[in-house]
Amino acid sequence: MPVLTRLIPSPVVVDIRPGALDDLACVLADERISHSGKLAVAVSGGSGAGLRERLAPALPGATWYEVGGGTLDDAVRLASDIKAGRFDAVVGLGGGKIIDCAKFAAARVGLPLVAVPTNLAHDGLCSPVATLDNDAGRGSYGVPNPIAVVIDLDVIREAPVRFVRAGIGDAVSNISAIADWELAHRVKGEKIDGLAAAIARQAGEAVLRHPGGIGNTDFLQVLAEALVLSGIAMSVSGDSRPSSGACHEINHAFDLLYPRRAAAHGEQCGLGAAFAMYLRGAHEESAYMAEVLRRHGLPVLPEEIGFTEDEFVRAVEFAPQTRPGRYTILEHLDLTTDQIKDIYADYVKAIGS
Numbered sequence: 001m002p003v004l005t006r007l008i009p010s011p012v013v014v015d016i017r018p019g020a021l022d023d024l025a026c027v028l029a030d031e032r033i034s035h036s037g038k039l040a041v042a043v044s045g046g047s048g049a050g051l052r053e054r055l056a057p058a059l060p061g062a063t064w065y066e067v068g069g070g071t072l073d074d075a076v077r078l079a080s081d082i083k084a085g086r087f088d089a090v091v092g093l094g095g096g097k098i099i100d101c102a103k104f105a106a107a108r109v110g111l112p113l114v115a116v117p118t119n120l121a122h123d124g125l126c127s128p129v130a131t132l133d134n135d136a137g138r139g140s141y142g143v144p145n146p147i148a149v150v151i152d153l154d155v156i157r158e159a160p161v162r163f164v165r166a167g168i169g170d171a172v173s174n175i176s177a178i179a180d181w182e183l184a185h186r187v188k189g190e191k192i193d194g195l196a197a198a199i200a201r202q203a204g205e206a207v208l209r210h211p212g213g214i215g216n217t218d219f220l221q222v223l224a225e226a227l228v229l230s231g232i233a234m235s236v237s238g239d240s241r242p243s244s245g246a247c248h249e250i251n252h253a254f255d256l257l258y259p260r261r262a263a264a265h266g267e268q269c270g271l272g273a274a275f276a277m278y279l280r281g282a283h284e285e286s287a288y289m290a291e292v293l294r295r296h297g298l299p300v301l302p303e304e305i306g307f308t309e310d311e312f313v314r315a316v317e318f319a320p321q322t323r324p325g326r327y328t329i330l331e332h333l334d335l336t337t338d339q340i341k342d343i344y345a346d347y348v349k350a351i352g353s
Contacts, residue, residue: 008195009235011126013148016224018217021051021152024116025058033112033147034088037061040111041091042078042102048094048118051155055093063087070097072104072134072141079105087111089147095119095163100130103143112147118155119163120223122170122265123243125149126231138255145235151224153217161297162264164214164223168296169270171226172289173247174204174233176273179280180245180328188327193237200233200242208292245328246279247272252322253315254307263305270298271305275316278347280329290351300351313340 013031015023028034039062043049052064065081068074078101082090090109092102093116106113107130117125124131126149130141156164178201184190203226212219233242240248250272255262262268270293277286290300299305302312317337320330335343 008232009128009145010232011146011149011228013150014126014225014228015149016151016153016221016228018153020150021055021116021155022058024055024150027148027150028089028114031148033114036088038085038087039063039089039091039114040065040082040085040087041093042067042098042105044094044098046094048098051093051118062091067094067098067101070100070131070133072132072139075101075104075130075132076108078102079108082106082111083109089114091116092146093118096121096124096131099125100132103130103146104132104141107143113144114148114150115146116150116152119159120151120156120167120220120227121163122167123227123230123234125151126228127240128231128235129240140240145231149228151228153220153224156220156224161214164220165296165298166264166266167223167227168207168214169264169266169268169273169293169298170243171207171223171230171266172204172293173245173266173269173273174200174226174230174243175208175285175289176247176276177241177243177245178204179277179282181241183280183329183332184327187332190327193242196233196237196242199229199236203227203229203233208289214296241326244323245326246276246319246330249319249322249326249328249330250275250315253319256322257315257318258307258311261306263299267299267305271300271302274300274351275344275347276329278350279333279343283350286347287351301348309341309344313337313344316340316344 041062041064089112090106091114092099099115130143185192207226210222230243247269251268254268274290
């Protein structure tokens with residue numbers, strides 16, 4: 001009988017460990033990503049620029065490009081600059097905005113991307129999506145997966161601890177997102193990609209159940225792996241469904257309704273996930289998720305990120321409008337303002353103060 005299988009888009013290299021950055025040049029050469037060493041390296045003026053001095057001697061053939069921010073114009077400008085040279089690959093070295101700009105630019109000029117994140121704020125470091133600010137607000141652009149992901153846990157430790165906390169919230173929210181996907185399957189007949197769901201769910205569970213904390217190397221390893229796996233799950237399914245449900249709709253609502261006050265992506269997603277689990281009647285799971293988020297210093301109540309109860313209720317009510325066509329527990333329940341207020345009051349009592 002023929003063996004039927006499928007090809008899964010994923011990085012050729014995933015190197016996650018302390019000191020990984022010191023071997024970046026060797027990894028690129030050994031994996032035939034760049035024998036010549038001709039690389040276009042996109043960095044920020046912050047963490048990436050600081051690492052440039054450290055890496056430049058090991059990458060003598062690299063051309064360095066400082067990226068101003070995370071806008072579509074920045075990414076288009078970077079692509080234009082890179083196109084003028086002859087490079088083997090693009091390296092995105094920095095936070096999420098820099099990597100998303102590098103993703104977009106690399107796709108635009110037809111070069112592979114090497115993602116070298118300097119923090120673990122969200123699962124975009126290995127996803128097939130570049131999120132960039134544009135004239136209309138914020139857009140998501142489909143791009144190929146990075147050909148390599150190199151995460152130096154020593155560098156991660158030097159980043160502000162809030163970035164690690166945000167990554168925890170984003171990873172744990174996978175559990176709520178998969179529950180929403182399963183709900184859409186039961187009610188609407190939406191097809192589930194079982195492999196994508198399994199990868200995303202186990203990534204979230206690994207972070208949720210790990211007994212370690214932010215200062216623990218083993219925990220950072222698991223978190224980094226979970227964020228990479230979340231990106232691969234999105235590639236397997238072909239969209240963000242494995243990692244984005246009601247939790248992310250609530251996050252998007254915060255961003256759109258209160259753009260100047262919104263918290264970190266992962267902070268809002270973690271809060272949204274805990275509340276969404278409560279909405280679907282998974283009260284024990286919601287309480288446990290809230291307990292773990294609190295242990296890591298993440299918010300589980302809107303006032304912990306500067307929002308009132310009424311503002312949160314408005315965000316939950318508005319959330320379904322942020323992703324038309326996506327079916328989650330919010331669309332399923334179709335709650336009124338008063339119903340959201342009542343359930344929120346019960347949620348607050350259930351998770352404690």
